[in-house]
Amino acid sequence: MMYSTGGNSIISNLTRAYDNAIVMRDEIGTETLGYIQMAVYSMDAAAASAAPVILLQKVVDHLLAFWGCVDDQIDGYCIRGIMKFGKRVERLDLYLRFHMDPHEVRRIYHRMVPRARESQLPINKAAMEDLEGYMSAPELDYDGALGALMGILNV
16 A cells, blocks of 8 residues: 655645654654654554554544653653644644634634643734634634734744
C-alpha cells in the first residue's frame, strides 16, 4: 500500500512535526522526540502493511504519548505554552475550515486564549480582538474568524 506524500497529507504533516521536534530536541528532550519518531515509523509500517489499522492505532498511541510527555518532561513553562498554543490554533483552524458546530468552535477558541498568554509569543492584538468579535457574535462568520486567526501571529 502506498500513501499520499502530498503537502497536506497526514504523513507529510507528521514528518514536518518530526523535523520541528529535531530542531527543538534540546528543549523538548529525547524521550518526547522519540514518540514523534515512533509515530512516523508506525505510519511507514502501516503503509507497507496489508492490515494497516492496528499499526495506525500505534500512530495514535505514540502521538498521545508525545503530548503526555510534553506535560511530564518539559519543565519550560514557555516552551510548553508555545506547543499547546500551536495545538489549539491548529484545532481552531480546522474547526473553522470545516464549519463545525459554532458551540464547539467557541469552546476551542476559549481554550486557546489562555494558551496565547502562556506562550509569551508576540500576538497581534488587533487580530486577536477581531477574532474575539467573531467569536462573540450571535452568528459565527467562519471565514472572517479564520482570517483573524491567520493574523494573530503577524505582528
